[in-house]
Amino acid sequence: MTNTPVAAYEPPYYAAIFTSVRTEGDNGYAETAERMHTLVQDMPGFLGYESARAPGGGLGITVAYFRDAESIRGWKQHAEHSAAKEQGRTEWYERYTLHIAKVEHSREWVREVGDGSGSGSGSA
Amino acid sequence: MTNTPVAAYEPPYYAAIFTSVRTEGDNGYAETAERMHTLVQDMPGFLGYESARAPGGGLGITVAYFRDAESIRGWKQHAEHSAAKEQGRTEWYERYTLHIAKVEHSREWVREVGDGSGSGSGSA
Numbered sequence: 041m042t043n044t045p046v047a048a049y050e051p052p053y054y055a056a057i058f059t060s061v062r063t064e065g066d067n068g069y070a071e072t073a074e075r076m077h078t079l080v081q082d083m084p085g086f087l088g089y090e091s092a093r094a095p096g097g098g099l100g101i102t103v104a105y106f107r108d109a110e111s112i113r114g115w116k117q118h119a120e121h122s123a124a125k126e127q128g129r130t131e132w133y134e135r136y137t138l139h140i141a142k143v144e145h146s147r148e149w150v151r152e153v154g155d156g157s158g159s160g161s162g163s164a
Numbered sequence: 165m166t167n168t169p170v171a172a173y174e175p176p177y178y179a180a181i182f183t184s185v186r187t188e189g190d191n192g193y194a195e196t197a198e199r200m201h202t203l204v205q206d207m208p209g210f211l212g213y214e215s216a217r218a219p220g221g222g223l224g225i226t227v228a229y230f231r232d233a234e235s236i237r238g239w240k241q242h243a244e245h246s247a248a249k250e251q252g253r254t255e256w257y258e259r260y261t262l263h264i265a266k267v268e269h270s271r272e273w274v275r276e277v278g279d280g281s282g283s284g285s286g287s288a
Contacts, residue, residue: 043223045183045261055181055265057227059169059214063275090183092216092225099167101216101225103181105263129273137169137272138286139229141179141265148261149253151187162262 046088046105048146048162053087054106055143056115060136061099069132072124079120080104085111105143112140170212170229172270172286177211178230179267180239184260185223193256196248203244204228209235229267236264 062069080086085107093100106112115121128136147162186193204210209231217224230236239245252260271286 043185043218043221045185045223045259048261048263055179055263057179057181059227061167061169090223090225092218092223094167094216095219097167099169099214099216101214101227103183103225103227109268129275133273133275135169135272135274137172138270139172139179139267140269141267143263143265144233145264146262148259149257150259151253151257 044090045148046090046103048148049087049105049143051143051146052108053143054109054112055139055141056104056106056112057139057141058102058104058136059099059138060102061134062093062097063132063134064097067131068127072127076121076124079118080115083111083115083118085114109142168214169272170214170227172272173211173229173267175267175270176232177267178233178236179263179265180228180230180236181263181265182226182228182260183223183262184226185258186217186221187256187258188221191255192251196251200245200248203242204239207235207239207242209238233266 077089080089087105087107089104091100091102104115106115147160149160152159201213204213211229211231213228215224215226228239230239269286271284273284276283
């Protein structure tokens with residue numbers, strides 16, 4: 041799990057939104073998820089990764105950001121990632137949806153210490 | 165919180181990815197989040213909504229899906245939503261990033277009862 045939102049990069053870039061419901065038990069999931077997180081950071085065009093899962097069988101959302109469509113295809117076709125996806129269908133997921141999307145606008149905001157007014161930046 | 169991934173609609177459609185870190189305490193957040201969830205469902209072009217937040221001060225990710233850029237602008241400019249965003253900067257968030265993205269491909273998979281093989285559908 042990450043604890044900082046991925047930055048608002050200069051568009052265009054790509055987001056892969058993976059939303060899932062897990063099966064019960066770990067079954068090697070945590071170890072593989074950690075491995076995928078390490079691998080994806082070495083992919084050409086990788087920009088960032090964020091993940092959240094509600095406790096108690098809730099929904100999990102992972103978003104990986106890439107510079108362009110080619111780099112997102114590279115990750116899709118990565119052999120070890122493909123094997124993990126296959127194991128995901130066999131063991132880890134009850135269901136999932138994947139949306140591949142081209143980011144057209146982005147914006148970020150960070151609270152400023154002391155006054156609560158914060159500062160924003162971005163393209164939208 | 166939702167507990168089912170939003171469906172893989174026929175592209176193109178739009179995703180608004182909102183990733184945030186909360187301040188401590190509720191401060192009226194849960195009530196307003198519930199109200200926004202109700203409001204957004206009545207917006208023209210609204211397709212679906214999914215949200216997950218890791219416990220213990222972790223990251224929260226909310227993704228709202230819309231049919232087109234016009235409907236996502238309508239939600240951006242909704243008066244009550246604008247007031248909630250302002251209150252978010254004053255009270256609820258330490259930081260956030262918003263990415264507005266056009267979905268080009270999508271795919272969903274649901275485990276089939278009994279054999280674990282599942283079935284997929286989608287555009288990618």
